Amino acid sequence: MHKISIVGLGPGEYSLISQGALDALHSSCRIYLRTEKHPIVNKLKETIKYTSLDYFYDSEENFEDVYYKISKHIVELAKEGDLVYAVPGHPRVAEKTVGIIESMAKENNIEVETIASMSFVDAMFNYLAVDPADGFKLIDAFEIENSYIDTNTSMIITQIYDQFIASNIKLKLMEYYDYDQEVCIVNGAGVKNLESKKYVPLYELDRSENLFNYLTSLYIPKSSKKMYNTVNDLETIMNTLRGENGCDWDKKQTHESLKKYVIEEAYELCQAIDNDDIDEMIEELGDILLQVIFHCQIGKEEGYFDLKEVVNGICTKLINRHPHVFNNVNIDMAQFEKTWEELKRDEKGETSITSGLKRIPSHLPALIKAEKIQHKAALIGFDWDDIKDVFEKIDEEYKELLDECKQGNIKYIKEELGDLLFSIVNLARFLHIDSEEALNLTNQKFINRFEFMEENASRLHKKLEDLTLDQMEELWQSAKENKL
Known part of the structure; x- marks a missing residue:
């Protein structure tokens, strides 16, 4: 079995190279230096002959390739006989080639010995x-x-x-x-x-x-000023807040009590995005991240899960749902949403389309939930072919609602109104419009016009409720004319 002796040349002072390293250098006629750009090399030249491998740095584009090529070269040379490979400092400190050589040498049944000198550290x-x-x-x-x-x-x-x-x-x-x-x-x-x-x-x-x-x-040196910039920092703070000497409010929270805050923070982030306010987005994203860490801390205390499991879960899910990125699987990107849904069903062990429909959270706003139901059904082909059919369906549901209103049956009025709303959401989907967003725009428009009406009534030294309906309508039309 041939042998590679990897010796450290120390930090640069000749007195700091070990005697063992010197003995190895002086007893070999096959010496290779990863680089001769080292302060003690000039003195070593007086007593040893060596081959420098600096030329690898000129032939490769990055250091990773340089280290790999040098390591492979050394192992190939070792197949012909014992040799000494010398590196700056200590072979075990910040020397990438050593690990690569050891791995390659093991595959080729070549012995490796490391001989230390003082490291630059x-x-x-x-x-x-x-x-x-x-x-x-x-x-x-x-x-x-x-x-x-x-x-x-x-x-x-x-x-x-x-x-x-x-x-x-x-x-x-x-x-x-x-x-x-x-x-x-x-x-x-x-x-x-x-x-x-x-x-x-x-x-x-x-x-x-x-x-x-x-x-x-x-x-x-260790910083005297604490910078909070990692998730670990947030974990530590939350652990303190929930700890023995922490905050009474934080300590009494549960998954159930925190539920509403997750929804609130998500909507506040949406508002920050709508406002195109970067500072507000940073703050609201932090609030959402706090909710994640809060739930993970509770899960950790109860012994059910922690942040590591949450991160592992989402990383595994993303890799599994992007086989075209991580596993070189060919996917028709035009059908990506359908593929995504199929992967989700496989992950959850679902055997029917209905299982996916039932999985849609009940807490979602009804308009968003309706759109999701329709979208999932459309992925397997259950959808109108033409938008004209959608308009006809809306007209049909509207007439059915009118009929029930004439009958005065509140149960069926409610049902038909729901059918009409569901059909309108379907129209929004066909028009590629977010129905929730569209309705919110109308909500805001109504508020703006109502504010205009109230301000103008005030100029007349009247309260809005003191005006007649015709007067209110006149102000409303005036608001519309003012593009509100």
Whole structure:
């Protein structure tokens, strides 16, 4: 069995490379350096011969491809005999190729040994005189978009090679920290003649006078100002509110008592959207998110569910209902709504169309529920072919309502009125108009005209209720003429 010895070259000071790493380098004639851009390489040249793999950086478009190609190359070379693969710092600290090589080597029955030296992280904490025992997070600058930023602990960001990367880092961090959060630009940590550090406010991170190169990292101490920007923050606050020393009102709430607030907040969000008010939308979305967290906290306390289960449920549902996106399944997008409904029935184990109709929430406003019922029926072909048929149905239901009104039978009047409303909702669906929205527009129009009438009556030093019906009608027509 052939062997790959992965050695760490330490942070850059020759005295900080381990004796074990030096012994491995001096005992091998097949040495490969991931990069020769490292401060101790000039001294190593005096005693060893090596091959640099820097040329991979020129041939690939991104670092992920570079790391994969280098790893594959090393494993292929190891099939011919033992070798030493040298990397900066410690092989186990922020060195992507090590894990890839180990995985590939295992598949090819090749032994892998790692030989440690001091990491640049150790050198940084030593240089900054900071104790890492309080905890820290290590992040690669090229992976920060997908990384969790925790302002409650210190953080080191590596591979800040240039001002462009520094700008991207600054923009990302300003989503979590105050603009004047103190950060430290560290260069050459562990290399005595290259070490430098510069504390700057975050907004100055990418200034042209700051030094950035392949030995640059960024240290961010734990923030003294709490920024609330994660769902976890909201969970923590809700846990406190429901806790022993929390709020009596919050502690006594149940799923049942909170039900009405979910509906209220949803409608308030709709109003914010109608008003095109971004600040109001942010506030109302927060209120809706609070309701989600509130119910999850109650579920957690009762031992039935928590936020993780809720998130897992919706993620699983979205993946399952978008097989064309996540599983490369061909779907006719013209029939997507029908496919979506079929997937929902499969998920819920429903065997009939009626089950889907019964699933529509009873608490929905009647107009919205009517539209949903009609839409689900239309998906399987139970629908009018022409809008003329819809108008004829409305006319039919209107005449039936008139007939029942003449008979004075309140039971059947109510039934026929419902049929007429149902038919009008069907017309709105054919016209691609939201019936609920249309009726709300009319409600608002009525309020505007009524306000006009009342204001004009006041100018006549009269109350609206003191006017005759004809006088009110005259004011109403005047409101219409004023485009109200």
